[in-house]
Structure formats: C-alpha cells, structure tokens
Amino acid sequence: MTGTPxxxxxxxxxxxxDEALSPAEWGDVRVYTSGRAPAPESDGCTFAVExxxxxxxxAEDRVRVTTSGYNTTPVYFAAEAATGRFIVGTDLPTTAAAFAALTGTPAALRDEIGVQLGSQSAVFGVERLEHLIELDIRRESGAWLSKRTRQTDPAETSIRFREALPAGRAQVDALRAAIAAALATETEVGVLVSGGVDSGLVAALVAESGASATAYTIGTEWGNEFDHAAEAAQAVGLDLRVTALGADDVVAALPATVRAFGHDEPQTIAIGVALTAFCQGRHAAERLLLTGYGSDLLNSGMATTDxxxxxxxxxxxxxxHRTRYSSEFTSALGDAAGYRLTHPYWHVGVLDVALATDPAVKTFRGREKGHLRIAARDVLPESVAWRPKTAIHHxxxxxDNLVRLVDTHTGVSGGTRLVYRAxxxxxxxxxxxxxxxxxxGREAYDRAVAQVARTS
Incomplete structure (x- = not known):
C-alpha cells in the first residue's frame, strides 16, 4: 500500500x-481507493478530503467536487477533450499515473514545479483545483460535460476588530471553539509546543478544557527549543515529551512530504518534514495532534518585529492566499501513521476573526502579534506570551541545515530542489x-540522491 490514503x-x-484494485462503480463512474471507502449513500458516495x-x-454518471476557501489539501483533475475521459484524484503521483494510463501519454513534470498560485500542478495535463470551486461533471445525452462555479471568497471580510485586547480575546475565543470542535470525537490529545505564544495558547486552552493531554516538542540534531517548550508546558500543567529527530529521520520523511505537497519548494518542505518525521516515528500516543502552526501567517504575515x-x-x-496552493496545512502528513493532524489556527472561525482584525492592532506595543500576546496573558505567563518569534523551521x-545536508549527499550546490523533483x-x-x-522513505531518498549526483 502507498503511505498516504x-x-x-x-x-x-x-x-x-483495475489489475491492482477492485473499483466501486456507480454507472460509468469508477472509484479506486488505497484505503477504506466510506459507506455508500442512497445516491452515491462522498469522500471528505478536508x-x-x-x-x-x-453518484451514478456524475462527479461533483467542491473545494473550500482555504483549499489546504489538494484535489487534482485531468481530462481528455477528444474522448471525454477524466480523472479526479487526491494524490498527485497516482492521479498523474492514472491519467497517463488512460491516455497512453507518459506523465511529465513541468520545468518549474514550485508553489503555483493557481490551477497549474507540477505535472503537464493535470491541474490542481483552485479554492472555492465547484466542479460538476456529468453524463448528458451520452457525452460527459463539466461545469465550474466559483464561490464568494470568505477571506474578503470587513474589519470588525479595531482594538488590540478585544481583537486578541476574540481570536482566543475562536481558538477555544476550534479546539473544542477537534476534541468532540477524541478523548485524548497531543499538543506540539515550541514554547512561544502560538503553541502555548493551544496548549493552555487544551489544558483548560480538561481533556487528557500530553505536550510534545520536536527538535533535530541541528537545533531545538526544548527549554522554552518545557517552560510553556509546565506553565499550563501538561507533561512534556521531547523528540530529537536525527538526520536519517528527516531525510526518510522527505518522500512523503514532497508527495503530500506536490511541489519542490524547499522552505515549505522544511516546515512540513518535521511533522511527517514525528508522525512516521509514531512519537505520540494520542491519535489527535494539535499544532500552533498558522498564527504567524494570520497575525503577522510572517513579519518579524524588525x-x-x-x-x-x-x-x-x-x-x-499562498497556503491555498502550498499544501502546508494538509492533514495528509499524519494520515499514513494514523494521526489526525490538526492546525486550530486554520479553523474557519479563527481565520474569520484574524482576517477581520485591523492590521494596525496586530503590531500592538511595537511587537508582531501584539494583540494576541496581550490577550494570551489571561492564560499564559508573560515570558511565554511575549517571547520573541522564531519560525518553526529555524x-x-x-x-538552512536541511539544504546543506542534501547538497552534501548529492555533491551538488542547489541540489535540494533537484532531489525533491526526483x-x-x-x-x-x-x-x-x-x-x-x-x-x-530512506530507499526513495537514496535513489533520488543517486540520480541527481549521477546526472549533475
């Protein structure tokens, strides 16, 4: 079986x-899955992607795809105009392979396969559906026809919060609701903490909920924030477990990360690969994993105090907007290992409050995320609430160390993108x-490194 369903x-x-799988069929529509298919409904079957x-x-002779406003997990589409044959898929390699088999034309990667802010995927002839699209494909009078409808963008919201403390508290309340929604079907939860305000808030609100919870922190042989994470976990009353990933753990997680993201952008992959490696190593006992990722994007646009x-x-x-096509919030990074990876800051309620907050109050007291920091003092100590921001991959x-490692393995400067492409x-x-x-994972990585070293 492939790793990710x-x-x-x-x-x-x-x-x-057809030789490898027994598809479910509704009329002329065939569904192939690498995992368990959902139970059939009266008029077909629905796959919840995100x-x-x-x-x-x-349904019988009809496929309807809807993409959310935040489009964190991709859906791919490819169609052959001459025959009306089409493919809809949730994984780029299998979608590309299926379309190639259907058309008899080998799949080929584009020259540029970084994050594309639109419908272009890394593979010729295969598109990634854009956000807020409804794609309706149906058979009418013997022919397959498709229609696309674009929905209203929820990110285009009016400013409702113009004062720092009320804005921050509104976001904390929305975060509390997002965590409650995640906990609705789980009795135990793991929280990934770094020691800063973002993950600290998630940990504090989880502890406040009374759920059975454990805090986890991820470092590598190149760096960690274990001391800060310990302070944050202790402050909210959660036990902390430390995971130190080695270089082998990281490179073994690269194939699954590149596959889930569907591109070769190094910085984004450096963010995701630690989560993949943590899940692949099954370091958490709980199925539900919550992170603090996303707050920097929503509340400062990744800007630092300077x-x-x-x-x-x-x-x-x-x-x-970029995250709609970078896949960095996809839950697929944890799916293969059975984890339900969830980013509460990317819950629709939290997104709504953050986007409706006056940007001027996000720099309250001369600090990025100032409005959130002052509100966080209700549940976190000052030292955690106002700790300087450090990007997760730093x-x-x-x-930088992952780039250096791959360059060393290939013997090629700039070999990182070449390896991800391979x-x-x-x-x-x-x-x-x-x-x-x-x-x-390691076998796939070693083959890619050998190919780049051989051809460069």
Missing amino acids: WVVVSNWPIPGF AAGTAIHV EIDGDIGAKVREAV GNGLG LLASQIALASQNPLASLT
Whole structure:
C-alpha cells in the first residue's frame, strides 16, 4: 500500500489500476481507493478530503467536487477533450499515473514545479483545483460535460476588530471553539509546543478544557527549543515529551512530504518534514495532534518585529492566499501513521476573526502579534506570551541545515530542489507500475540522491 490514503475517480477503466484494485462503480463512474471507502449513500458516495469543506461526491454518471476557501489539501483533475475521459484524484503521483494510463501519454513534470498560485500542478495535463470551486461533471445525452462555479471568497471580510485586547480575546475565543470542535470525537490529545505564544495558547486552552493531554516538542540534531517548550508546558500543567529527530529521520520523511505537497519548494518542505518525521516515528500516543502552526501567517504575515513597519495587512493576505496552493496545512502528513493532524489556527472561525482584525492592532506595543500576546496573558505567563518569534523551521534547525545536508549527499550546490523533483518523479513512475506499490522513505531518498549526483 502507498503511505498516504488516496482516492482516484474516473469515468473509464484505468489500465493497471483495475489489475491492482477492485473499483466501486456507480454507472460509468469508477472509484479506486488505497484505503477504506466510506459507506455508500442512497445516491452515491462522498469522500471528505478536508474538514473545512473540500469533498468529492460520486453518484451514478456524475462527479461533483467542491473545494473550500482555504483549499489546504489538494484535489487534482485531468481530462481528455477528444474522448471525454477524466480523472479526479487526491494524490498527485497516482492521479498523474492514472491519467497517463488512460491516455497512453507518459506523465511529465513541468520545468518549474514550485508553489503555483493557481490551477497549474507540477505535472503537464493535470491541474490542481483552485479554492472555492465547484466542479460538476456529468453524463448528458451520452457525452460527459463539466461545469465550474466559483464561490464568494470568505477571506474578503470587513474589519470588525479595531482594538488590540478585544481583537486578541476574540481570536482566543475562536481558538477555544476550534479546539473544542477537534476534541468532540477524541478523548485524548497531543499538543506540539515550541514554547512561544502560538503553541502555548493551544496548549493552555487544551489544558483548560480538561481533556487528557500530553505536550510534545520536536527538535533535530541541528537545533531545538526544548527549554522554552518545557517552560510553556509546565506553565499550563501538561507533561512534556521531547523528540530529537536525527538526520536519517528527516531525510526518510522527505518522500512523503514532497508527495503530500506536490511541489519542490524547499522552505515549505522544511516546515512540513518535521511533522511527517514525528508522525512516521509514531512519537505520540494520542491519535489527535494539535499544532500552533498558522498564527504567524494570520497575525503577522510572517513579519518579524524588525519588519512590522510594512503593510501587515498585505503580508497577511498574501500569506493566506499562498497556503491555498502550498499544501502546508494538509492533514495528509499524519494520515499514513494514523494521526489526525490538526492546525486550530486554520479553523474557519479563527481565520474569520484574524482576517477581520485591523492590521494596525496586530503590531500592538511595537511587537508582531501584539494583540494576541496581550490577550494570551489571561492564560499564559508573560515570558511565554511575549517571547520573541522564531519560525518553526529555524527553531528546530531545519531551515538552512536541511539544504546543506542534501547538497552534501548529492555533491551538488542547489541540489535540494533537484532531489525533491526526483522524489516526485520517482513516485509517479512507481504509481504507473503499480498504484499500491511503495518504497521506504530512506530507499526513495537514496535513489533520488543517486540520480541527481549521477546526472549533475
């Protein structure tokens, strides 16, 4: 089986897939899954791709895809105009492989496969559906027709919060509601903490809820924030467990991270790979994992204190829009290991409050996220609430050190993107041979490194 569960939907038998899987069928619509399919409904079947609203609904001779306003987990689409054959999928390698098998044309990567702010995916002929799209594909009079409708963008919201403390408290309340929603079906929860205000708030609100919880912190051989995490966990009354990832753990997690993201952008992958490695190592006992990721994007646009004189509102809007196509909030990083990876700051209620907050109050007292920091003092000590911001991939040392490590392994300066590209290409090729086949993370990485070293 491939690591991350996936779904592929087509209106035609897919060579190679039919031999490996027994598809469910509704009329001419066939559904292939690498995991357990949801129970059939009276009029078909629905696959929930993302909790915020992205879903694939399959009925007899009809497929309807809806993407959420935040579009954190991708849905891919490919169609052959001459025949009307199409593919809808939740995983880029299997979607590309399925479309290649359907058309008889090998899948090919584009020259540029970084984060694309639009419908272009890394593979020619395959698109990533944009946010807030309803794609309706149906058979009418013997022909397959598709129609797209664009919904209103929820990010285009009016300013409602113009004072720092009320704005911060409104976001804390929304965060509290987001955590309660995540806990509605779970009795135990793990919280990933770094020691800063963002994850500290999540930990404090989880502790406040009374749920059975454990705090976890992730470091690497290049860096960690263990002392700060210990202070935050102690302040809110949670036990802390420390995970120190080695270089081998990190590189073994790269194939799954690149696959889930569907691109080769190094900074984004450096953020996601630590979460993947943590989940692959099964370091948490609890199924539900909550993070503090996303607050920097929403509340400062990733600006530091030295940069807050710029247009924070523009930075936030740009950062939020980019995440619709970077996949960095996808839950797929934890799916293969059975974790329910959840980012409360990316809950629709928290997003609404943050985007409705006057950018001017986000720099309260001359600090980025000032409005959130002052509100956090209700549940966190001053030292945690006002701790200087450290980006996640710098706190764990992965930012520059991962690039250096891959360059060392390949012997090529700038080899990181080449390796990520090779990882994506090799997974497409493997899916073309057998959609259920998989390589171990380290084996896939070593093959990609060898290919780059050999051809550069």
